[in-house]
Amino acid sequence: xxxxxxxxxxxxxxxxxxxxxxxxxxxxxxxxxxxxxxxxxxxxxxxxxxxxxxxxxxxxxxxxxxxxxxxxxxxxxxxxxxxxxxxxxxxxxxxxxxxxxxxxxxxxxxxxxxxxxxxxxxxxxxxxxxxxxxxxxxxxxxxxxxxxxxxxxxxxxxxxxxxxxxxxxxxxxxxxxxxxxxxxxxxxxxxxxxxxxxxxxxxxxxxxxxxxxxxxxxxxxxxxxxxxxxxxxxxxxxxxxxxxx
Amino acid sequence: xxxxxxxxxxxxxxxxxxxxxxxxxxxxxxxxxxxxxxxxxxxxxxxxxxxxxxxxxxxxxxxxxxxxxxxxxxxxxxxxxxxxxxxxxxxxxxxxxxxxxxxxxxxxxxxxxxxxxxxxxxxxxxxxxxxxxxxxxxxxxxxxxxxxxxxxxxxxxxxxxxxxxxxxxxxxxxxxxxxxxxxxxxxxxxxx
Numbered sequence: 001x002x003x004x005x006x007x008x009x010x011x012x013x014x015x016x017x018x019x020x021x022x023x024x025x026x027x028x029x030x031x032x033x034x035x036x037x038x039x040x041x042x043x044x045x046x047x048x049x050x051x052x053x054x055x056x057x058x059x060x061x062x063x064x065x066x067x068x069x070x071x072x073x074x075x076x077x078x079x080x081x082x083x084x085x086x087x088x089x090x091x092x093x094x095x096x097x098x099x100x101x102x103x104x105x106x107x108x109x110x111x112x113x114x115x116x117x118x119x120x121x122x123x124x125x126x127x128x129x130x131x132x133x134x135x136x137x138x139x140x141x142x143x144x145x146x147x148x149x150x151x152x153x154x155x156x157x158x159x160x161x162x163x164x165x166x167x168x169x170x171x172x173x174x175x176x177x178x179x180x181x182x183x184x185x186x187x188x189x190x191x192x193x194x195x196x197x198x199x200x201x202x203x204x205x206x207x208x209x210x211x212x213x214x215x216x217x218x219x220x221x222x223x224x225x226x227x228x229x230x231x232x233x234x235x236x237x238x239x240x241x242x243x244x245x
Numbered sequence: 246x247x248x249x250x251x252x253x254x255x256x257x258x259x260x261x262x263x264x265x266x267x268x269x270x271x272x273x274x275x276x277x278x279x280x281x282x283x284x285x286x287x288x289x290x291x292x293x294x295x296x297x298x299x300x301x302x303x304x305x306x307x308x309x310x311x312x313x314x315x316x317x318x319x320x321x322x323x324x325x326x327x328x329x330x331x332x333x334x335x336x337x338x339x340x341x342x343x344x345x346x347x348x349x350x351x352x353x354x355x356x357x358x359x360x361x362x363x364x365x366x367x368x369x370x371x372x373x374x375x376x377x378x379x380x381x382x383x384x385x386x387x388x389x390x391x392x393x394x395x396x397x398x399x400x401x402x403x404x405x406x407x408x409x410x411x412x413x414x415x416x417x418x419x420x421x422x423x424x425x426x427x428x429x430x431x432x433x434x435x436x437x
Contacts, residue, residue, distance in 0.1 A: 003394060003395060004413070004417075006388070006389055006392065007389055007417065007420070008389065014424055014428065015420075015421075015424065017366050018366055018369055018370045018373070018424070019370070019389055019390065020366075021363055021366035021367040021369075021370050022281075022285065022367070022370055022390050024363055024367075025281070025284060025290075025367055026277060026280070026281065027276070027277060027280040027281075027293070027294070027297070031280070031294045031297075032276055034294065035272075035276070035294055035297060035298045035301070036269075036272060036276075038298055039268065039272065039298065039301055039302070039305065040265065041265055041268050041269040041272055160299065160303065160326065160327065160330060161302075164303060164306055164307075168306065196326050200307065200310055203310065229403060230403075231400055231403045232315075232318075232403055233310060233311055233312055233315040233318055233319040233322070234310050234312070235312070236312040236315075237310065237312065
């Protein structure tokens with residue numbers, strides 16, 4: 001497969017400016033610490049990439065650099081944030097939904113009126129001078145925090161959690177009541193026509209079929225799954241389930 | 246065991262130490278990637294943290310399903326679902342401006358007008374990506390912004406290599422057309 005060169009390298013000034021702008025759009029160290037706290041996991045401030053499946057891309061190096069810069073420049077204010085986050089994590093090991101954030105301390109806020117001129121969201125005006133060249137030559141390292149008030153956010157609907165819960169019910173029924181697990185999966189299919197976790201549901205169904213002694217159907221379903229999703233995250237698990245080894 | 250009993254148990258279950266360690270490793274390795282992914286897939290800047298958290302919540306409940314070496318594929322697939330949900334919800338809610346961008350992606354040595362330029366460029370980027378077809382956008386983001394190879398994208402998205410190449414070709418043509426239209430609307434000659 002021939003790899004074309006990337007527009008950030010080979011495009012014109014506008015391409016480079018626009019796509020380069022994404023590089024500086026990185027999460028803050030405080031966001032990282034806060035989300036880790038909400039998830040109930042300890043926070044590794046280093047943030048170095050260690051993913052075995054991660055491609056050797058420039059983006060990952062940019063990302064780890066971002067975390068380091070953010071950590072460095074947030075300074076003493078962030079130490080308090082992290083310390084408080086750790087205490088929250090110790091006292092709350094259960095994953096909490098986004099709508100229930102723990103009371104994590106924030107660095108001092110600047111009044112919105114001070115930040116507004118910088119964080120203007122007005123669209124570019126017609127006839128304004130070009131910014132492409134200036135953007136190209138600038139450093140994009142993240143740095144100094146000027147915290148502004150963020151409105152309350154409601155992100156996704158509850159359906160993802162509902163779907164997951166439905167599959168978890170089936171999974172928990174597996175060891176003792178595989179037929180009930182399959183009935184639960186049927187209910188899942190009926191109640192959630194979009195089936196955003198269809199792959200996971202199929203894996204549980206294969207396990208339920210095996211547990212109930214219907215290995216031929218389990219193998220047929222597993223084979224069909226692998227034909228369609230042979231490279232998917234649960235594919236190895238399916239192969240293991242239907243293998244005769 | 247009744248369905249209700251199982252359901253009640255699931256709702257109150259907390260993660261085991263081993264599961265938490267796995268989630269922590271996953272989070273440490275992939276947090277930035279997930280955050281960038283939800284952003285580039287259309288989640289508003291002010292909602293990116295929550296969307297990222299939602300992706301990891303899903304991952305925390307699917308840890309036993311995630312095969313070694315497929316972590317990124319799993320998280321990206323989940324990010325696509327979360328972002329799609331968020332975009333549907335956004336249609337019913339006002340768009341929130343990126344008032345928090347200064348703290349995320351700026352250097353203290355950058356002057357206010359330069360920073361404003363960066364934010365504007367980012368807004369234009371968000372808008373142009375938002376207008377793209379979702380399949381094209383996904384391949385475009387992974388190739389142009391995440392700098393993944395086409396083979397890696399094919400593996401991650403479970404697509405034939407030819408499909409990835411075709412989508413990338415169409416995505417780039419679409420991008421160039423949109424940029425040209427944007428330039429024309431903005432009334433400038435060759436750049437922003």
